[in-house]
Amino acid sequence: MLIVMSIYIGLDIGGTKIMVASTDKNGTFLKRIKVDTPKSYDEGMELLHNLIKEVSGGVNILGIGAAAGGPLDPEKGIISPLHQEEWRNVPIKKIMEEKWHCPFYVDVDTNVAALGEYYLGGYQEKHFLYVTLSTGMGGGYLVDGKVYHGFSHPEVAHQCVDYHCSHPERIKCECGGGACLEALVSGNGIKRIYKKNAEHLLNHEWKEVAYNLGMGLRNIAAILSPEIVVFGGGVALGRGQELLDRAEKYMKTGLKMVPAPKLKLSCLGYDTALKGACFIATGEHIRKYVSFT
Numbered sequence: 001m002l003i004v005m006s007i008y009i010g011l012d013i014g015g016t017k018i019m020v021a022s023t024d025k026n027g028t029f030l031k032r033i034k035v036d037t038p039k040s041y042d043e044g045m046e047l048l049h050n051l052i053k054e055v056s057g058g059v060n061i062l063g064i065g066a067a068a069g070g071p072l073d074p075e076k077g078i079i080s081p082l083h084q085e086e087w088r089n090v091p092i093k094k095i096m097e098e099k100w101h102c103p104f105y106v107d108v109d110t111n112v113a114a115l116g117e118y119y120l121g122g123y124q125e126k127h128f129l130y131v132t133l134s135t136g137m138g139g140g141y142l143v144d145g146k147v148y149h150g151f152s153h154p155e156v157a158h159q160c161v162d163y164h165c166s167h168p169e170r171i172k173c174e175c176g177g178g179a180c181l182e183a184l185v186s187g188n189g190i191k192r193i194y195k196k197n198a199e200h201l202l203n204h205e206w207k208e209v210a211y212n213l214g215m216g217l218r219n220i221a222a223i224l225s226p227e228i229v230v231f232g233g234g235v236a237l238g239r240g241q242e243l244l245d246r247a248e249k250y251m252k253t254g255l256k257m258v259p260a261p262k263l264k265l266s267c268l269g270y271d272t273a274l275k276g277a278c279f280i281a282t283g284e285h286i287r288k289y290v291s292f293t
């Protein structure tokens with residue numbers, strides 16, 4: 001019988017779901033739990049502690065990693081996830097380290113997902129952008145496997161694009177900024193514009209989504225010049241390579257000064273952020289962290 005002496009814990013703290021998992025030193029999941037995110041902060045924090053206890057099974061914890069919604073400070077370990085109204089300026093690193101007596105690391109969910117995809121997935125290009133396209137949209141950019149943090153977390157989804165839309169009056173971004181890319185291609189954006197979920201879009205509606213995504217990718221390619229863009233999240237994984245192929249066609253039109261990045265689907269599927277959280281629990285990414293501020 002295999003006896004696991006020490007484990008790592010990963011937390012994916014989302015606005016609607018919390019996922020907690022334990023892994024061995026090789027990153028293999030030992031136990032995982034998924035629950036609804038409580039609205040109240042006190043309830044949420046108590047739940048996190050209980051879930052950590054449950055997935056650890058009383059075994060020694062070597063480190064805990066967490067993916068959370070931004071904004072947050074990865075160095076101080078303070079989070080204020082936008083979609084969790086009661087979670088403001090939560091010193092989660094201090095709370096977790098005092099409670100569990102092990103190192104704790106946290107970063108924006110899309111950065112953690114990017115690290116997961118890079119170190120545990122199948123792609124390791126030097127200039128690597130991970131994009132999640134689900135109810136919302138976000139990205140994590142790595143250079144040589146290091147997170148590009150920027151002055152604040154770069155929001156690739158909140159750029160303005162030259163869009164095609166059959167119902168422009170319905171375009172509204174949740175950030176309040178108007179016609180952002182997210183408002184055109186994310187699950188919530190699609191629902192607002194087309195009055196249906198992404199999986200029910202008709203071909204001509206997908207064509208608009210692909211065009212708008214392609215325009216966003218053209219901007220990203222021109223500014224960041226990644227070698228590859230890896231896509232995760234329900235909308236991207238649901239429509240699959242067909243969406244990426246169409247978007248690629250539009251991205252390439254007019255992109256003359258820089259080479260077009262490869263567009264690929266995630267190797268880790270829906271577990272990217274959770275796997276990434278278990279990976280950063282090891283602290284290995286710390287020596288790879290870099291901030292260009």
Ligand SMILES: [Zn+2]
Nearest residue numbers: 158173175180
């Ligand atoms: Zn926006």
